[in-house]
Amino acid sequence: MDREINLLEYLPGVLREVKEFKVLSAAENHETIKLWEELENVLDDQFVNESTLNGVKRWESILGIKALDTDLLSDRKFRILSRLNEQLPYTYKNLDAQLALLCGANGYKLILDNSAYALTVKVALTAKKKFTEVGNLLDRVVPCNIVITLLLMYNQHKTLKQFSHAHLHQYTQKELREEVLN
Structure with missing residues (x-):
């Protein structure tokens, strides 16, 4: 998701016109966008179908699943889901x-x-x-x-x-x- 972030808007009106704060806000905007993207990935990793590669690796670690070198990400997600769907009795x-x-x-x-x-x-x-x-x-x-x-x-x-x-x-x-x- 493309998120528009402008940290300059959060500053008081007096500071928005200061050159140093403009440059600082512009530099921090990029980092804040990257932080939001990583937070979204962390949230997505809680759901197998939405997981990133990192999330799939975590699920496999939890469930004790060994991934094959030839597996696609979709194959790995399918294997995780099949393990999670096992039910007793x-x-x-x-x-x-x-x-x-x-x-x-x-x-x-x-x-x-x-x-x-x-x-x-x-x-x-x-x-x-x-x-x-x-x-x-x-x-x-x-x-x-x-x-x-x-x-x-x-x-x-x-x-x-x-x-x-x-x-x-x-x-x-x-x-x-x-x-x-x-």
Whole structure:
């Protein structure tokens, strides 16, 4: 926000005409504007969506989150928000909601086998960047007596059959298996 500050206006009328006070006020105007900007940043840093880089670093420190070198500021804010949105008790319904928030509605499959105490979570290729974060979430919220299997939903024949052989020939086997194809 551009703030107009003129400290000269705060001086008594007699002093406004003194050359030294004019120069001093002009010099201090710039510093006062910078101070206001920093105060606004401090206020913004209290809210994750409005945070500056400094605020995001502080939130990560508080929550014990390690940022990746490849993360954008928006990715880091998203990770903070997902951590803040975790709620007790950890039920299947809450876990499903957390995964939907993290990966998107169609970005995962959640399979619970109550008799075997096993939970399988498959992350779609479209949400592949969130794979590690999903693993961290599961480690935090799933009870210790449940075996967790976390998988990536690779491309299958039914996905690939819509493309011509010439189009698929442009990709390596690994790309065909693990990348979202256009």
